[in-house]
Amino acid sequence: MKHRGRGLASMWYPVGFTGYANPSGAVVKVNEDGTAVVLTGTVETGQGSLGVLGQIAAEALGLAPNDIHIISGDTDTCPMDTGAIASRTTYITGNAVRIAAEKARDILFEVAAEMLGVKPNMLEAKDHKIQVQSFPSRNVAIADVSSRAHNGIGTPPIGSATWNPPMVPMDPETGQGKPFGTYVYATQIAEVDVDDETGEVEVLRVTASHDCGTAINPMLVEGQIDGGVYMGLGFALYEEILFDKAGKQINCNLTNYIMPTTLDMPAIDEDIVENYDHTGPFGAKAVGEPSLVPTAPAITNAIYDAVGVRITALPATAERVLAAIKAKRAREQKQIPA
Template identity: 70%
Template sequence: IARTLDMPMNRIRVTATIVGGNFGGKNEITLEPILALLAKKTGRPVKGVFTREDEFISSTTRHPFVMDYTTGVTNDGIIVARKVRIVCDGGAYCSWSETTLGKGAILSVGPYNIDNIKVEASAVYTTKTTTGAMRGFGAPQVCFAYESHMDDIARELGIEPLEIRLKNAFHEGSDSPTGQVLESVVVKESLEIAAEKFGWQEGKGKTNSNKRRGQGIACMWYPIGFTVLANSSAAVVKINEDGTATVLTGTVETGQGSLTVLGQIAAEELGIAADDIKVVSADTDTTPMDTGAIASRTTYVTGNAILLAAKKAKMILFDTAAPMLGVKPEQLEARDRKIQVKNFPQKALSIGDVALQAQFVNGQPALGSASFNPHTVAMDPETGQGKPFGTYVYATQIAEVDVDEETGEVEVLRIVAAHDCGTPINPALVEGQVEGGISMGVGLALYEEMLFDDNGKQINPNLTNYIMPTSLDMPEVEVHIVDSYDPTGPFGAKGVGEPTSVPTAACIMNAIYDAVGVRITSLPATAEKVLKAIQERDQAQPKQIAS
């Protein structure tokens, strides 16, 4: 906006309201510079509103991928080599294509130990709607491919789908395709938990008239933060004289509950209640810099910045309280709204009294500021080796479906999800994220599709012909949080936002194959597409002549 108006940045103020429904859609600048220019020229507030058709055509959509997989595997199911080729439809402009393609390429081999890997990835311009940031940044696309491929390999070798995944899955200390040594790896644990809770392989092959039932499994891995690029967050924590605290952060609440989680992180470090924390966010005049609510980075990156700032503010309290209590600062702890001597809680002062002493007697307010940026190493342009992300999360989802062989209609009956997020700062919010991610994954799998004419013009830019799942289409969802701890995260936390939708389409497609024996290789798996595949299956089968 400052560049558009040719004004200094300190003359521009942006305040973000609490909004929902981001999922990548708020990561593009669309109307903002235009509205700012109109407001400057007219001297009046200006509001811009997209119609539904405008929203479809002028905003961005998920990148379509065309993927080809070739895998070398031993007879007992050990993967020794994998070659992947990806072509990404970038739409009319590049936008986030490079980022999406880079992340997709890194993740494309799956969460598996494979010694020999070759990935070729290209983005192309087309005349279609611009593709951009959308929940998962390429991960749901490649997961759909590599997990469908894993089931096909297992079936060819006569190995159970769960078994082949457990044989090849990452473990603690595994090397990623870029040579990064992986920590807090729990993909095997997620597979085992999901299988146990689901009752994997129990009740397979059930039929109900023309419907056939199937089960499908898919696991995934997903990074936290930007690919290599710096994506720092800064924070300020101020402890008030009444024992409450104020947190300043530039991040934006987009419905995921991040401000609640960030407040909890500060409260835990300061030894006060979450209700004692006020979080002030997303005001360029008052809050410090934040890279944004993107890339599932808020809990991990912004949370670490707040944790560091809270530690600094707390140390001022310790330095103030130590002589008052006749001990050294390192002998103190903050707990239950008090600064107390470790292992001697009777010797304590209220945090409010200490903050008052620090500010008005010592002349040093209990104020801490800090920033955090994940440690990454640039990838070698020749070999692709490097450390593109600070940490990763892992998950498994298992779906049960009914497929009507006469109509091709697919009904998802239930999904069991086992997700790793490191330490769950707020388990209820984690479960909500998983349930919401699965609903988006169901849409990707079975319903949502942009249709274009020969000139690249979208022909269904409305919610009448662009079909989305409703609450009535949602299966029964059972969420399990995998026990995990990342030493680089705030209190061991990582993230959960985007990865929750990554394996959903893949496990549904594998369940469809398990039910009716047809492999759907393009999404969504509409009833028409499934029925056509069933008919082609029947035509390919030799017909028996009645005696």
């Protein structure tokens, strides 16, 4: 017989190490026609970070994402970056790109200020124009400003920056300190069916609500959540590297290392909590790693809700769940007075 259950789990996850240096650099160059190029030492590993960095640069420059071209992943041409690790790209590389873009923009402001007859600090970049704050009708096209900067005045708008979360050493004895710049939070809820004859767990749906600060690109955030739930589900139910007694892996191929297929995946309902973190670029924090963190306990809590057994060792394979169900029945038998 199948039993339905639901379970919930919440989590927190840190963004931006402060315990040791993990900087990122960035260079932003505005071209003669008002488009721009960003140089970053990070690498695209599938999460869509290059698009996000482009959107950050575009926002800072008053341009559109498609106006930005990103050059990445080459130690000869790109500035230092600690890399695509620890959910740090949007937060740390993003801050570096934002600051570098603002420096390039400041050069544009200098030029535009002269063209508009105002002070640079009265300007803002928006809609491909540089305009006087509160007086948007007084504006010049960024293309014209940049062209003049390059060819008229000789101050090409190039900005470079590095960013490292402010470092705070930790007390080695007590571990006290401020180890990270900020944290993100999430809650996931899973609904499952548990077959009490085979122990099989079917995850029917997962609702995942994540705080990532500002979602620079909500579509990519959803993609990260989907992939995180996928990995969390594998962690919860299937995945385990098995070793023999002599330390050799037994199931070292994709036939026997069980990762979820389409038929094992539930529907996922993603939710992005509205938030703005003042330490991140345009309020952004992170979502890459955190998305997988609460899935497994949400599922095992749902298993408990369904059949009343607590799984304390992952993965909750059908065999383990059935064994737990049998053990519970045996306990209950004992408790019934003869």
